[in-house]
Amino acid sequence: MQTLQRSRLADQVVRILFFICAILLVAVIIGVIAFIGSKAFLVFGEGANVKDYFLGTFWDPTGNSGTPSYEAGGLILGSVITTVVAMIIVTPLAIGTAVFFTEAAPRWLVRTMQPLIEIFTGIPSVVVGFLGLLVIVPLLQKLAAPIPGVFAPTAGYGWGAAILVLTIMVIPTTLSISIDALRAVPGSVREASLALGSTRWQMMINAVIPAASAGLGTAVVLGFTRAIGETLAVALVLGGSQIPKNIFSLAAFFQPSINITAPIAQDFGETAGAAQDAYWTLAFILLAITFIFVCISRYLASRSVYK
């Protein structure tokens, strides 16, 4: 009788302990939002004004050139441009590969690529950044040499290199989620389409892709989430501290430049006071953007028919 009571008691204790562990996850995300949110707006009481923060382009919160300047417009522009262009490259590559992979690829190709995709999903971003310095920057330097307005010694660093590095980082994520979405489409959809006389390609484009569209949308949105927060790979190949002057020309992509994450990685640790608060605002912007993306992906997932 006593052992029974003791084991009942143990069951209750364990249950409460495990409940606390599950709740801890909620506590962490609430903590992240609350603490970063509480620091996000301090800088606007310390000399920055909202309009200049988002529209100005001279980022110098530590005041290296005299007075501190909190103008993050260039940083935000950098993140938006690199992320959007990278996703324009990633989306057709990843979805094309995923469609071929699930619908038409020979078995040996699936067998060899499956482990490759898994390995690349976990590749450390700093290694990809090193690869960027090793291969992509010298290559772009050569390609950019004939473009007017490019300053040769520092050419190759910048948005162009960042876009290619982001493409490499994001393809595995988008690809593997797309493959899952396409595999979730039941075989009956394919059979129905083929029975109506479709060619294999018509079956893919008119039946399978529309059936998986919500899942493919999720894959692209999560790719955006990954790309906007990517730090070290991008920080190594951006190589600048301000956006290029000639921003409306092709040369702007091949000159040292900047985005939101690179200056945080480089400078946040050495700042204090108002300068640090300026970086907390950047962190909050990243947090808000990724939160919106997660909500969109959840909405798309809730609309998908096949899971």
Next chain:
Amino acid sequence: MSMQELTPSQAVSLEESLAAQKRTTRRQEVRGAIAIGVLWAITLLVAAIFVFIIIRLLIEGAPTLLQASFYGTGEAGIAPELFNTFYILILAEIFLFPISLAAAIFLVEYSRPGRFITVIHFAAETLSGVPSLVLGMFGFLIFVVYAHMGTSRLAGALTLLCLNFPLALRLYEQALETVPRDLREAGLALGSTRWHMIRTVVIPSALPGLITGLILTAGKIIGEAAALLFTMGLFNPTNVFTLNPLVASDTLTTRLYYIKGPGAGTLGLNSVQESALAAGLSAVLIILLLVINLSSRAIGRAIQRRITAA
């Protein structure tokens, strides 16, 4: 109309429409063949990029990997970083494995499907979307500043717990869900409490999946850098080979970032030596990643064997 003879003009138009249909079919077939050809090309391009990157990094690092001084404690050696990487891996897993496994057990075994699980899953998805850099800043604020840990291995490990919690939770949930329902019911029907049943029935059956999950999170921890920049620092104390969790230290990844990023030219190495060291670090990281992936696959195959044998 059906049984009557066709007039010559009707026969011609029938033939014409048949020919037109054949042309359409032919055109669709050609279009399909072209499209599939394009998909072949895209897939091979992506695969070629993956293979090229791995081979290029291994070749670049190979000369460095063959030098004995690379494994030493000098300026161009990685012994401290190797030690720190495995130290932080073990310290982070000491927090991560039990906590996320406990949370997964609660979700799968104790709680009923409903709003509570939805809330936890929404929190997990949101947290997994937070960039690791931002979580690193959060860890800096909470553990380094507010909890007075300073930039230390402990602060780094706790930040890694926050970062990898959602992934670990999902992996362990999946592992627990593979255990068949009737095994649980048999355990409960024999009169054991839920916790006793979980210990003796569920966890042993889910063990291979749990180990695979452990290995995959280990891969994430070894590859992480951005979250550690502000929580664990970029520098080692003089006596780096200590088990003290309250000292700052770097890892293979943050060392690589420091060499090619903010620390370039400050290490007392020339740029050729710097690049060789960075290449060696990259190759070591790639090799660790390959080992982790292969071992988790081998365990996955072992599960398959067990399930098919049972």
